[in-house]
Structures are given as structure tokens and as C-alpha cells.
Amino acid sequence: MNPFILKMERRDSLSAEERAVLEEAVARVRVLGPHEDVVREGDRPTDSTLVLDGVTCRYNLLGDGKRQITAIHVTGDFVDLHSFPLKVMDHGVATLTTCRLGVVPHARLKAITEQFPHLTRVLWLSTLMDGSMHRQWIVSMGRMPALGQLAHLLCELYLRLEAVNEASELRFKLPLTQTDLADTLGLTPVHVNRIVQELRQSGVVVWRTPDVQILDWDRLVRLAEFDPRYLHLHHEPR
Amino acid sequence: MNPADPPEIALEAREILNDGSRRIGYLVFCDGALAAVLIEVTEEDTGAIPGWYLEAGFGPCSSLRVVDPPIFPTLEDVAPWVVAQIEQAMN
Numbered sequence: 001m002n003p004f005i006l007k008m009e010r011r012d013s014l015s016a017e018e019r020a021v022l023e024e025a026v027a028r029v030r031v032l033g034p035h036e037d038v039v040r041e042g043d044r045p046t047d048s049t050l051v052l053d054g055v056t057c058r059y060n061l062l063g064d065g066k067r068q069i070t071a072i073h074v075t076g077d078f079v080d081l082h083s084f085p086l087k088v089m090d091h092g093v094a095t096l097t098t099c100r101l102g103v104v105p106h107a108r109l110k111a112i113t114e115q116f117p118h119l120t121r122v123l124w125l126s127t128l129m130d131g132s133m134h135r136q137w138i139v140s141m142g143r144m145p146a147l148g149q150l151a152h153l154l155c156e157l158y159l160r161l162e163a164v165n166e167a168s169e170l171r172f173k174l175p176l177t178q179t180d181l182a183d184t185l186g187l188t189p190v191h192v193n194r195i196v197q198e199l200r201q202s203g204v205v206v207w208r209t210p211d212v213q214i215l216d217w218d219r220l221v222r223l224a225e226f227d228p229r230y231l232h233l234h235h236e237p238r
Numbered sequence: 239m240n241p242a243d244p245p246e247i248a249l250e251a252r253e254i255l256n257d258g259s260r261r262i263g264y265l266v267f268c269d270g271a272l273a274a275v276l277i278e279v280t281e282e283d284t285g286a287i288p289g290w291y292l293e294a295g296f297g298p299c300s301s302l303r304v305v306d307p308p309i310f311p312t313l314e315d316v317a318p319w320v321v322a323q324i325e326q327a328m329n
Contacts, residue, residue, distance in 0.1 A: 066305075066306065177285075178285050179285065188291075188306060188307055189284055189285045189286070190279055190283050190284055190291050190307075190309070193282070193283050193284075193285065194256075194257055194283070197257070198257055201258070
């Protein structure tokens with residue numbers, strides 16, 4: 001099954017017809033290796049991309065080649081649904097791991113928005129959830145100590161992966177390099193290394209890249225001041 | 239002092255607290271005023287080269303001006319960087 005269906009069915013019921021429409025929306029599957037561009041800033045794509053399996057990121061490049069990762073997208077995320085109405089990409093999307101990507105032509109998205117009002121709201125919800133995560137990341141990166149920022153990212157990714165059956169029993173895979181983490185949290189690799197060590201040494205996590213095991217969820221949540229409301233994991237009619 | 243004179247950069251070794259341990263570090267002075275604190279980092283810390291990491295900076299060397307704190311491969315690389323920061327701040 002298309003994991004986007006799994007992700008959205010956590011939040012709302014889909015009819016058999018709506019599920020079939022989402023399955024058929026994927027025209028083909030693209031496989032990319034790690035650290036490859038899916039779309040670049042300035043591109044004018046005619047397809048949107050759904051992550052069937054793997055980890056991708058949205059990023060912006062600065063003049064001196066520095067990179068800020070502004071979102072991490074995992075299995076079930078519709079990474080550039082935005083490009084359908086926005087037309088021109090204002091950021092890039094790249095793979096962080098080997099990825100299987102579902103290619104969804106904008107023509108099919110247009111047909112969905114014209115024929116299936118509830119499914120259109122579900123797609124809208126998906127981009128609103130992306131927005132709520134961006135807001136939370138701004139709060140976290142703007143006002144939390146580095147240790148709290150990383151703790152927050154771990155809490156978030158665990159719950160997002162669990163929602164698409166990619167994590168359970170407080171274990172998950174985080175196949176990001178320390179440079180990826182530094183570019184995500186706006187920290188230097190030196191500081192990322194230090195806070196990873198601190199989380200390990202204080203017995204909160206066991207972390208052998210890519211395997212992360214959370215030993216003390218409550219403590220991680222306290223460090224992160226984590227409140228999962230912004231992930232909108234509850235099920236109700238939208 | 240003539241304003242055209244380059245500032246005098248001096249380094250003073252100190253132990254610095256670093257998450258449960260102590261490390262060698264340097265206080266960097268610019269004409270006697272504290273400009274930066276460096277801490278020794280290993281290859282494991284940086285994921286790349288070892289050296290001296292700008293742990294804290296003040297004035298032209300502060301995080302308000304330096305987004306990516308540099309890692310200096312050797313202590314000889316510190317003074318030219320501090321001077322460049324001061325010159326950049328004046329321009």
C-alpha cells in the first residue's frame with residue numbers, strides 16, 4: 001500500500017474509492033541513491049514526489065555553499081506536493097538515504113482536486129502539517145538549547161516513523177550523518193557530536209548510526225519540552 | 239596607539255570545562271581585551287580535521303557575526319583570522 005494512505009488514515013478515514021485514487025495517483029516509481037537531488041530550487045516540476053521508502057530533506061543553499069535543511073521527510077510524506085500549486089520550487093529536495101519515490105503527475109493531482117473534495121482536504125492537511133512542523137522547528141531552533149533541539153528532533157522522528165509502521169518499541173533508524181544533523185539543527189558538527197555524546201552518556205539513548213534506541217522516553221520528552229500536538233496524530237473527520 | 243597599527247593578538251593557555259572533562263584551550267586577547275576562547279578538538283569531535291575550535295567569541299568574533307565557528311588547524315591561523323574579523327567589522 002502507498003504509505004501516504006497509511007499516514008493520512010491515522011488522521012482521517014478514507015473510502016475505498018479514495019484509497020484507490022491515491023494508489024493510482026502514483027504514475028511510476030523512481031529509485032535514487034543517497035544525497036541526490038529530487039528537485040532543485042528554481043525547477044518547475046510537472047510531478048510531485050511521494051516518499052515510498054527512505055529519508056529525504058528540503059534544503060536551501062546559501063551563497064557560500066552552506067546548506068540549511070528545513071525539513072526531513074520520511075516514508076509516507078508527500079515531499080513536494082507544494083510544487084503543484086506553487087509551480088516554481090523555492091527550495092530543493094534531496095535524498096539523505098537510498099529512496100523509492102512515487103512520482104505523482106500534477107495532472108492527476110488537478111483531477112483529484114476537481115473530483116474529490118474530501119481527498120483535496122486531506123492533501124491540504126498534509127501540507128498544513130508540513131507547516132506546523134516548520135513552526136515547531138523555528139521555536140525549537142530559536143529558543144531551545146542544542147541538547148533540547150536534538151532531543152526534540154528524535155521525539156518527532158520517532159512518532160512520525162511509528163505512525164507509518166517504520167518504528168516501534170522506541171527503536172528506529174536515523175541514517176543521517178553528523179553533517180546532515182548539523183545542517184538540520186543549524187549547529188556545527190562539533191556541537192552535534194558533543195550533544196550526541198551527552199545523550200548517550202546520560203543513558204537517554206543508545207545511538208549507533210543508523211540505529212537509535214530511546215532508553216528513557218520521559219527524560220527525552222522533558223529535555224525537548226516535547227508536545228506532540230503539532231504532529232496532528234489524532235483521527236477525526238477533516 | 240596609532241589606529242593604523244595592527245592589533246596585538248596574544249594567546250594564553252587555560253584548562254576549559256567540556257562536558258564532564260577538561261580540555262586544553264586558549265584565551266585569545268586583542269590588545270589586552272578578551273576576543274575569543276578556543277578549545278582543542280580531535281578528529282572525532284569534528285568529523286574532519288583536528289585543531290582549535292572557536293568555542294566563544296566576542297565583539298567582531300562573536301556569534302552575531304560568525305555563523306559557522308571556524309576550526310583552526312594550528313594556533314598560527316588564529317591571529318590572522320581575528321585581525322580579519324576586526325577589519326571586516328570596521329568596514
